[in-house]
Amino acid sequence: MTKLALIRHGQSAWNLENRFTGWWDADLTAQGEAEARHSGKLLAEVDADFRAGFTSVQTRAIRTMWLALTEMKRVWLPIEKDWHLNERHYGGLTGLNKAETAAKHGEDQVHVWRRSYDIPPPPLEVGSTFDLSTDPRYRGIDIPNTESLKTTLDRVLPYWQQKIAPGLIAGTDTMIAAHGNSLRALVKHLFNVPDETITGLEIPTGNPLLIELDPNLKPVSVRYLDAERAHSLPDLP
Numbered sequence: 001m002t003k004l005a006l007i008r009h010g011q012s013a014w015n016l017e018n019r020f021t022g023w024w025d026a027d028l029t030a031q032g033e034a035e036a037r038h039s040g041k042l043l044a045e046v047d048a049d050f051r052a053g054f055t056s057v058q059t060r061a062i063r064t065m066w067l068a069l070t071e072m073k074r075v076w077l078p079i080e081k082d083w084h085l086n087e088r089h090y091g092g093l094t095g096l097n098k099a100e101t102a103a104k105h106g107e108d109q110v111h112v113w114r115r116s117y118d119i120p121p122p123p124l125e126v127g128s129t130f131d132l133s134t135d136p137r138y139r140g141i142d143i144p145n146t147e148s149l150k151t152t153l154d155r156v157l158p159y160w161q162q163k164i165a166p167g168l169i170a171g172t173d174t175m176i177a178a179h180g181n182s183l184r185a186l187v188k189h190l191f192n193v194p195d196e197t198i199t200g201l202e203i204p205t206g207n208p209l210l211i212e213l214d215p216n217l218k219p220v221s222v223r224y225l226d227a228e229r230a231h232s233l234p235d236l237p
């Protein structure tokens with residue numbers, strides 16, 4: 001069985017401040033760094049031979065991968081960074097405090113923006129402080145101004161199929177360090193989770209989700225490595 005480890009980055013500065021983050025490049029907090037190292041310690045104990053890694057182009061995911069690999073003594077792994085694994089773009093909500101936004105627009109509206117499958121938040125205004133169109137890492141990329149979980153899946157999936165799946169089919173144990181919603185999209189695909197229930201899946205920061213895949217990439221087992229910080233798991237397909 002091939003092993004796939006999905007790691008949501010450790011706590012970021014904006015997770016701590018409870019701000020909508022999306023594509024904004026918030027870095028890890030000291031606690032986030034500790035969570036990333038702990039992920040690496042847990043992964044080092046797994047009976048696996050990780051030989052490939054993928055991250056987004058966002059600092060918190062990249063550094064989570066580095067810190068985990070350092071603990072695993074595997075900094076030599078080839079790592080591919082790609083924006084297709086970025087967090088879901090939070091549009092015009094980027095930078096706002098989640099609790100203040102709920103107080104202003106109501107809990108129900110904020111829940112729709114955060115957890116509906118196909119309703120995106122309002123778009124980011126052109127010229128906003130959080131506009132990343134001049135960021136060199138996105139040169140030549142038609143960056144979105146908002147995304148739902150559905151449109152996130154629409155860009156994660158081709159990348160998975162073209163870049164990640166072939167290695168897994170060939171038997172390469174693989175790590176992905178990414179984000180709450182890009183990983184949620186991937187789990188939806190792998191476990192055939194229906195649109196209505198995927199939004200209930202919460203992946204904790206810095207707790208690797210270890211999935212064993214058969215040669216058709218069908219999951220045959222799934223568990224969080226840190227059982228004490230585990231959340232509910234999707235049913236096996």
Ligand SMILES: O=C(O)[C@H](O)COP(=O)(O)O
Nearest residue numbers: 019020021022087114180
């Ligand atoms: O982008 C963010 O703010 C978080 O990474 C994920 O946020 P969510 O829990 O609102 O999906």
